[in-house]
Amino acid sequence: MSKPIVELKNVTKIIKGKTLIDNLSLELFPGQITGFLGPNGAGKTTTVRLMTGLMRLTSGTITIEGASIADDYEKAISNVGVIVENPEMYKYMSGYKNLIHFSRMHKDVSKERIDEVVKQVGLTKRINEKVSTYSLGMRQRLGLAQALLHDPKFLILDEPTNGLDPAGIREFRTYLRKIAVENNVSIFVSSHLLSEIELMCDRVAVIQNGKLIDERMIQSDEKARMKLKAEPFELVENYLSSNDYVFTTQEGIFLLELKEDKVPDLINELVAQQVQIFAVSAVHETLEEQFLQMTGGGQIV
Amino acid sequence: MFNLIQNEWMKLWHKKGTWAILVILLLVIIGVGVLDKVFMEEVNDSDWKQEQQAMITDANTQLQTPDLDEWSIQMYEEQKEMAQYRLDNNAAPQVNQSMEGNMAFGASIMVLITLLTVIPGASIVSQEFTDGTIKMLLTRPVSRFKVLTSKLITIFLFGFTLILVTIVLTTVIGFILFGTATGVDLTIVDGVVQQTNTMKDIFLTYVYSLGDFTMSILFAFFIGTVFSSPSIAIALSMLFLMMGPMIIMLLQKYIPVEYIWLTHSDLTQHLRKEFFIEETTLFMSLAVLGVYAIIFIALSFMTFIKRDVKA
Ligand SMILES: Nc1ncnc2c1ncn2[C@@H]1O[C@H](COP(=O)(O)OP(=O)(O)OP(=O)(O)O)[C@@H](O)[C@H]1O
Ligand SMILES: [Mg+2]
Numbered sequence: 279m280s281k282p283i284v285e286l287k288n289v290t291k292i293i294k295g296k297t298l299i300d301n302l303s304l305e306l307f308p309g310q311i312t313g314f315l316g317p318n319g320a321g322k323t324t325t326v327r328l329m330t331g332l333m334r335l336t337s338g339t340i341t342i343e344g345a346s347i348a349d350d351y352e353k354a355i356s357n358v359g360v361i362v363e364n365p366e367m368y369k370y371m372s373g374y375k376n377l378i379h380f381s382r383m384h385k386d387v388s389k390e391r392i393d394e395v396v397k398q399v400g401l402t403k404r405i406n407e408k409v410s411t412y413s414l415g416m417r418q419r420l421g422l423a424q425a426l427l428h429d430p431k432f433l434i435l436d437e438p439t440n441g442l443d444p445a446g447i448r449e450f451r452t453y454l455r456k457i458a459v460e461n462n463v464s465i466f467v468s469s470h471l472l473s474e475i476e477l478m479c480d481r482v483a484v485i486q487n488g489k490l491i492d493e494r495m496i497q498s499d500e501k502a503r504m505k506l507k508a509e510p511f512e513l514v515e516n517y518l519s520s521n522d523y524v525f526t527t528q529e530g531i532f533l534l535e536l537k538e539d540k541v542p543d544l545i546n547e548l549v550a551q552q553v554q555i556f557a558v559s560a561v562h563e564t565l566e567e568q569f570l571q572m573t574g575g576g577q578i579v
Numbered sequence: 580m581f582n583l584i585q586n587e588w589m590k591l592w593h594k595k596g597t598w599a600i601l602v603i604l605l606l607v608i609i610g611v612g613v614l615d616k617v618f619m620e621e622v623n624d625s626d627w628k629q630e631q632q633a634m635i636t637d638a639n640t641q642l643q644t645p646d647l648d649e650w651s652i653q654m655y656e657e658q659k660e661m662a663q664y665r666l667d668n669n670a671a672p673q674v675n676q677s678m679e680g681n682m683a684f685g686a687s688i689m690v691l692i693t694l695l696t697v698i699p700g701a702s703i704v705s706q707e708f709t710d711g712t713i714k715m716l717l718t719r720p721v722s723r724f725k726v727l728t729s730k731l732i733t734i735f736l737f738g739f740t741l742i743l744v745t746i747v748l749t750t751v752i753g754f755i756l757f758g759t760a761t762g763v764d765l766t767i768v769d770g771v772v773q774q775t776n777t778m779k780d781i782f783l784t785y786v787y788s789l790g791d792f793t794m795s796i797l798f799a800f801f802i803g804t805v806f807s808s809p810s811i812a813i814a815l816s817m818l819f820l821m822m823g824p825m826i827i828m829l830l831q832k833y834i835p836v837e838y839i840w841l842t843h844s845d846l847t848q849h850l851r852k853e854f855f856i857e858e859t860t861l862f863m864s865l866a867v868l869g870v871y872a873i874i875f876i877a878l879s880f881m882t883f884i885k886r887d888v889k890a
Binding site: 327 | 586710715719720722
């Protein structure tokens with residue numbers, strides 16, 4: 279694994295005696311998309327605010343490319359693109375003027391680059407209209423554009439797909455994947471939409487009550503689970519047990535650990551044994567189940 | 580820094596309120612000029628020499644009166660001296676409105692210009708907080724110190740722009756409507772008759788009005804930055820600007836008001852030689868204002884740089 283681009287060490291934030299972030303340590307790597315998962319009020323946005331210098335650390339350190347956010351702010355933030363909660367733009371100006379505004383605060387953002395980003399987020403037609411006339415999703419797209427403007431090496435996105443339509447989310451996901459792979463950008467995405475994190479991220483960090491409670495890689499297809507509905511029940515059960523499949527049963531349905539590429543083989547075997555197959559489908563709820571289990575079913579504490 | 584000021588300037592002029600401020604100022608300047616013209620009764624004073632002669636005769640007659648009080652004596656003596664001066668130097672009196680008069684009017688509305696600058700001054704920081712845009716502004720490779728400095732400079736640029744507009748417009752409108760002055764005004768300084776230097780007076784009025792101008796803007800900026808509420812900042816600064824002398828009178832009994840900036844911020848006191856409280860030197864006034872200016876600026880910067888941004 280390459281060297282981390284971002285390091286949070288023992289990050290703690292206390293406001294008025296309340297510990298919002300508790301001794302949180304985390305490393306983020308180039309080319310990797312890390313999901314930041316947690317129930318409402320867990321401290322995701324607070325962590326993002328600390329990482330971008332909007333809030334001061336009570337203790338601990340955050341470094342980005344070796345520069346401390348507390349002591350060397352301008353250097354640390356120069357390669358960061360960020361969306362914190364809803365991107366609030368200057369409503370009384372056009373989207374384009376907003377981008378000009380932010381581009382002037384970075385080094386070397388050309389007009390061509392602005393046009394390129396506008397095209398990338400699909401706002402070309404409306405970019406010269408006032409932001410006050412934009413829909414929620416369009417504002418979100420503009421927010422993404424301002425975060426990407428200066429070609430950052432590290433992207434922090436707090437609830438970025440909030441308000442995007444399905445096509446928008448899909449494009450967005452593809453685009454994130456593309457810049458992670460091609461430009462080696464490190465991406466940190468907070469969300470409480472598990473399915474989204476599962477689809478989008480390589481790795482997930484789970485936060486609750488300001489504490490990091492879990493951190494793991496997401497193995498997308500190696501450990502996929504399949505739902506199987508087939509009869510007769512005993513025959514299938516015997517076959518699976520005797521062939522060392524890992525499975526459980528639930529109301530006559532089999533849940534088994536099986537990679538996608540092994541599915542045709544299993545079907546062929548079962549058919550050869552005169553088993554009737556009604557349905558085989560992939561299950562994507564592992565992370566969700568784990569998440570609910572870990573965080574206690576979404577109680578806001 | 581230039582980029583940041585350019586940004587602030589762009590945002591300022593994209594707000595409708597800014598244009599409203601400019602329109603108000605233009606209406607006042609043009610309106611007063613036009614009204615002056617419409618209601619002015621042109622006085623023909625081609626025989627001013629006879630009039631001045633008559634004034635001398637009149638003053639002499641009055642001075643014959645027995646038991647005349649000292650104040651009247653002085654008045655008639657001065658009347659005589661001035662009339663004599665006009666005859667000796669062929670200096671006709673200025674009886675009609677003139678370009679110079681209209682320019683002096685311009686200098687007298689510095690209070691209005693100050694009020695109009697206080698409004699964006701109070702909101703240039705606080706509105707970023709109420710709109711939530713502050714988080715977009717502060718997550719850039721630019722220190723908070725520079726961001727705030729650019730905002731402060733922009734507001735003063737705006738104020739000076741309004742002053743410049745006023746100077747140019749009152750001059751142009753004055754010239755078009757009234758033409759340049761045909762006579763001179765006289766004053767008596769230390770018993771000697773002198774021609775008033777109108778241009779110098781106008782210039783000094785502008786310069787001395789910068790006291791209230793600077794202090795009000797700094798105060799509005801400070802309150803707007805610390806409390807992130809434009810309305811409180813606008814209300815308080817307007818109150819202090821308009822009621823400053825009254826507040827000072829009220830406080831006089833309880834605290835040493837000579838150390839309050841409101842006592843000194845109207846520097847035209849030194850021009851008029853009329854003081855709210857007691858006479859002070861210009862140096863003393865500037866020193867007090869300087870200290871408060873530093874306090875306002877320092878507190879603005881300290882809170883802005885330190886604060887946690889939750890927007
Ligand atoms: N300025 C503040 N003062 C006191 N408490 C705060 C402040 N800001 C946030 N909090 C508290 O910190 C906790 C974490 O808030 P945060 O906004 O980081 O949650 P989140 O994980 O982003 O939640 P969500 O999923 O709802 O966006 C919450 O309990 C919140 O009430
Ligand atoms: Mg949040």
